[in-house]
Amino acid sequence: MAGTKRLPRAVRERQMLDAAVACFARQGYQAASMDEIAELAGVSKPLVYLYLNSKEELFTACIRREAQALLAAVAEVVTDVSVPPDERLWAGLLAFFEHTAGHPDAWAVLSRHARTQGEPFATEAARMREEIADFVTGLIGEAARAAHGPVEIGPRDVAALAQALVGSAESLATWANGTPGATAREAAATLMNFAWSGLGNLMKNERWSPR
Structure with missing residues (x-):
């Protein structure tokens, strides 16, 4: 995780969106969890919220x-x-x-x-x-x-x-x-x-x- 701190914001955000799309596709909006999305993206859940504010905004960004x-x-x-x-x-x-x-x-x-x-x-x-x-x-x-x-x-x-x-x-x-x-x-x-x-x-x- 230490190495990922130097990633540009755009790259980090793309990783989060990639992970979110995969989770939403498999489980749907309601069942997909921010914990799972963060784990798949290789970041902390607070960082996902910091970048994309909420699950609703994350799903909207994916769409x-x-x-x-x-x-x-x-x-x-x-x-x-x-x-x-x-x-x-x-x-x-x-x-x-x-x-x-x-x-x-x-x-x-x-x-x-x-x-x-x-x-x-x-x-x-x-x-x-x-x-x-x-x-x-x-x-x-x-x-x-x-x-x-x-x-x-x-x-x-x-x-x-x-x-x-x-x-x-x-x-x-x-x-x-x-x-x-x-x-x-x-x-x-x-x-x-x-x-x-x-x-x-x-x-x-x-x-x-x-x-």
Whole structure:
């Protein structure tokens, strides 16, 4: 422990957050203890409180950090406007599933624990979801504008499609992380084929309707 006293604050804080994410993912917010988090981080419990004030603030900091990391992974590959919308959507889906597969504890915190503990945690998780939905809304809108033939997709339809796609991605990521042998690329391809084939028909004004 003596050697860790010289660690910069940012490094020490990262260690605490890493330990907290692991504990919250395994046990949930209520069951995870500050004693266990401190022990896993290799620091004293008073130091955790000194840096992050309370268990609630620690959990909020975990949600924010992991949400920002996931958003950054997706944003990095979808913002190049020189790439066609379908290829950007594919890149975004692949980045999303690769990140959630590579950080299963973080995804468990974001997708399950943050949303079941009420406020302010649910709001933090919802903010991340809306930012991803905004990316997808933009891509679907661009694809619709670039499509040939009659297109009758209004802003409300585009927003609804984006929400449906994001919800499907979240469910599929949770399934993939819990299914042995499932890969990020497989999950991304499954959703891309399911979603884009339908979107392609919709953009050609080929709509399904009940008989």
